[in-house]
Amino acid sequence: MSRSLTVVRVGPQTLIQDLGRPGNAHLGVPPSGALDVPALTLANRLVGNPESAAGIEALLGRIQLRANCSCTVAVTGPSVLVSVGDHLVDSHAPVHLRAGDVLGLGAPVGGLRCYVAVSGGIDVPLQLSSRATDILSGIGPDPLRANDVLPLGSVDGLPEGADVLSPSVAPAELVVPVLLGPREDWFDDPHGQLAAGRWTVSQQSNRVGLRLDGTALRRAAAFEARELPSEGVVTGSVQVPANGRPVLFLADHPVTGGYPVIGVVTAEALPRLAQARPGTPVRLQPLR
Amino acid sequence: MLVELDSLAEVEALHGALLVADLPDVVELVPAATTVLIAVRPGSDGLNRARAVVEAADLSHPPDRTPRQVRLPIVYDGPDLELVASTARLSVDEVVALHSGAEYTVAFCGFAPGFGYLVGLPEPLRQARLDNPRTKVPAGSVGIAGEFTGAYPTASPGGWRLIGRTSAILFDAKRTPDPALLAPGDHVRFEVAS
Numbered sequence: 001m002s003r004s005l006t007v008v009r010v011g012p013q014t015l016i017q018d019l020g021r022p023g024n025a026h027l028g029v030p031p032s033g034a035l036d037v038p039a040l041t042l043a044n045r046l047v048g049n050p051e052s053a054a055g056i057e058a059l060l061g062r063i064q065l066r067a068n069c070s071c072t073v074a075v076t077g078p079s080v081l082v083s084v085g086d087h088l089v090d091s092h093a094p095v096h097l098r099a100g101d102v103l104g105l106g107a108p109v110g111g112l113r114c115y116v117a118v119s120g121g122i123d124v125p126l127q128l129s130s131r132a133t134d135i136l137s138g139i140g141p142d143p144l145r146a147n148d149v150l151p152l153g154s155v156d157g158l159p160e161g162a163d164v165l166s167p168s169v170a171p172a173e174l175v176v177p178v179l180l181g182p183r184e185d186w187f188d189d190p191h192g193q194l195a196a197g198r199w200t201v202s203q204q205s206n207r208v209g210l211r212l213d214g215t216a217l218r219r220a221a222a223f224e225a226r227e228l229p230s231e232g233v234v235t236g237s238v239q240v241p242a243n244g245r246p247v248l249f250l251a252d253h254p255v256t257g258g259y260p261v262i263g264v265v266t267a268e269a270l271p272r273l274a275q276a277r278p279g280t281p282v283r284l285q286p287l288r
Numbered sequence: 289m290l291v292e293l294d295s296l297a298e299v300e301a302l303h304g305a306l307l308v309a310d311l312p313d314v315v316e317l318v319p320a321a322t323t324v325l326i327a328v329r330p331g332s333d334g335l336n337r338a339r340a341v342v343e344a345a346d347l348s349h350p351p352d353r354t355p356r357q358v359r360l361p362i363v364y365d366g367p368d369l370e371l372v373a374s375t376a377r378l379s380v381d382e383v384v385a386l387h388s389g390a391e392y393t394v395a396f397c398g399f400a401p402g403f404g405y406l407v408g409l410p411e412p413l414r415q416a417r418l419d420n421p422r423t424k425v426p427a428g429s430v431g432i433a434g435e436f437t438g439a440y441p442t443a444s445p446g447g448w449r450l451i452g453r454t455s456a457i458l459f460d461a462k463r464t465p466d467p468a469l470l471a472p473g474d475h476v477r478f479e480v481a482s
């Protein structure tokens with residue numbers, strides 16, 4: 001029998017994600033892929049997969065998966081209760097499942113997105129070299145639903161015997177380093193405004209962008225009524241729409257934008273954005 | 289790195305020069321109306337090498353490349369065809385002859401996967417967007433807006449004046465090797481479907 005998993009229960013948004021499909025922006029295709037990349041690659045290493053294998057990104061956890069074959073799984077991301085049948089098992093460690101075992105995730109205590117890797121990786125068909133679900137463009141597999149059967153790839157690595165890995169902890173306040181540009185000149189004192197601003201993560205946030213409520217950034221007088229011809233943007237761009245409240249672009253961002261980008265979040269800070277719950281206080285720390 | 293340019297012709301020239309240079313650490317190369325975005329692998333030397341290509345590029349001449357030729361079958365029956373004709377002070381037949389007679393170039397893509405902004409639109413067809421954008425434009429609709437013409441790959445909201453529709457599948461993520469029918473630099477002609 002071919003190797004597979006059956007989805008028993010899904011959470012509010014349960015998606016297949018890998019490292020995405022960067023390199024297609026010129027065709028209008030977003031990069032997509034796991035928002036918390038280190039969490040996905042860690043889970044893959046724990047089960048002996050290449051880091052690029054497809055796993056599951058479970059917003060707010062609360063999923064159940066039944067193994068239809070013997071396999072190794074690992075759950076990473078924030079601290080979360082993990083069970084096999086009636087038994088609690090460790091997160092952030094390889095866990096063996098026998099055929100028929102049901103893996104369950106509770107709701108994470110802090111943070112947002114849990115990752116599940118399975119030995120062999122989830123082997124749904126590639127679309128533009130990736131298995132990731134892109135919620136903006138609709139490319140990739142549909143969001144998971146109960147009773148979906150997920151084929152698994154063949155196993156050719158050994159699980160890593162990690163000692164003790166601690167879950168990532170979502171900080172009480174998110175401080176995000178931002179490199180100014182390319183359109184910082186559209187704003188009055190961009191450095192000062194960013195440093196003085198105070199925001200919280202908006203409920204409207206999703207995989208496209210982390211939207212911020214709070215301080216509205218003011219444009220410089222010369223740019224007040226200016227329209228910006230759409231231009232390419234990257235993941236981490238801090239785009240400032242007409243209302244002045246910044247949007248931090250995440251993996252499913254549109255490839256071009258018509259509002260000025262005041263700065264770009266450093267790559268190291270992106271995984272923390274993936275785990276920031278609505279209501280989390282945010283400060284932007286401009287770098288020169 | 290975002291490079292700002294003065295015209296679409298300069299964008300085309302720089303984009304072409306970067307394609308020819310084929311730098312290994314460039315992850316994304318995104319031409320737009322007046323910019324080219326160059327995104328490189330973090331920690332690589334890609335930015336320095338890209339900067340050298342940008343500084344050496346001849347912006348007045350695009351490098352010689354053989355563009356792909358794409359033909360899009362079209363039926364001219366769009367809901368705004370009469371509006372476009374009256375705005376241009378032409379007959380519908382003259383609009384059809386102008387639009388299908390021109391050769392276009394994909395200046396850049398965006399808005400949605402596979403949506404190409406085509407330049408080369410004859411002057412009388414360069415017209416404003418609709419005052420009230422449609423909430424739903426069917427997939428395959430061909431429209432004009434400003435200096436651009438283009439076809440909607442999927443049903444979406446849109447404010448372009450619609451003059452026809454194409455049966456071409458502009459984007460299919462499952463199609464290999466080219467999920468997108470149009471890429472920047474391609475030459476495109478509309479052919480009246482019989």
